[in-house]
Amino acid sequence: MSNDKMTATSELICGLQFEMFPVERPSPREIVDAALAHNPVAIFAMLSGGDGSLGTTHWCMNNIPGCEVLHINTGIGIERTRMFVRETCKQQGWPLTELRAKEDCGQDYDEIVSEHGFPGPAGHQFMYARLKERAVELIVRQRKTNRSDKVMLLTGICHDDSVRRSGYGGREVNFKGAQMWVNPMYWVGQSFIYHHLRASGLPRNPVAVELGMSGECLCGAFANKGELAIVRRVCPTTAARIENLQSRISNRHPWGWEERPPRERDTKTIEMFSPMCVNCLKSERLDA
DSSP: OOOOOOEEEEEEEEEEEEEETTTTOOHHHHHHHHHHTTOOEEEEEOSSHHHHHHHHHHHHHHTTEEEEEEEEEEESHHHHHHHHHHHHHHHHTOOOEEEEEETTTTOHHHHHHHOOOOOTGGGGGHHHHIIIIIIHHHHHHHHSSSTOOEEEEEEETTSOOOOOGGTTTTSSSETTTEEEEEEETTTOOOOOHHHHHHTOOOOOOHHHHHHSOOOOOOOTOOOOOOHHHHHHHHHHHHHHHHHHHHHHTTTTTTTTSSSSTTTTOGGOOOOOOGGGGHHHHHOOOOOO
């Protein structure tokens, strides 16, 4: 694709700046090159431990000089996934930054739920802000030196995901202040990511194989009935923790991890920029 064809326009939507590419559907390399033209001061591949993020991270680490790995530890995930991320980065020689919602950002899931109850769909944005977004804001503050600096954050989001509720709307490069969110695999799709993962020979996360998702965040905002039983089969310790928490707060907040609060706001109108929650959002688990 020529440079002329790669000229992007930008659009401001709901306070977020989106960079829009021509209809030719640029390749991962072209998307990344266009993003690199903004001269980011740091570059991170976001590795949750799921298959999609693993395949994307492998591609990024082998194709983007200076790329590092970032893992957000929400404090309510399966420990085997965190161990998988750490071990994979160690074996591959990938520089890893792990930011913890509780220890690094002061956001304790148990305390949050004890005060507010389990979130339900309407509480997703609140949980995202507390458990993930604050960690991203922290790494951006740590890496920026000038007000105009950008930090590049790479995800495995694809056009065949259901991404409307995560605020993407089909755009490959998205700006939120100093955060530059880049989706290099957007047009090649999930099939390319999984093919690349198989070709790389990287072992998959056993939790992702068994659970169908990374298990790095089990806040419960979009939990289905019966999902706790699935978690129990994969990680009895995590399921027991959630059950104990349900028991402790039941007098004040009489609904469970898989249930909605009794007086939720209308969740159908919620639009948010939450790029690390596509796996939960794309299942469209709202039943109302």
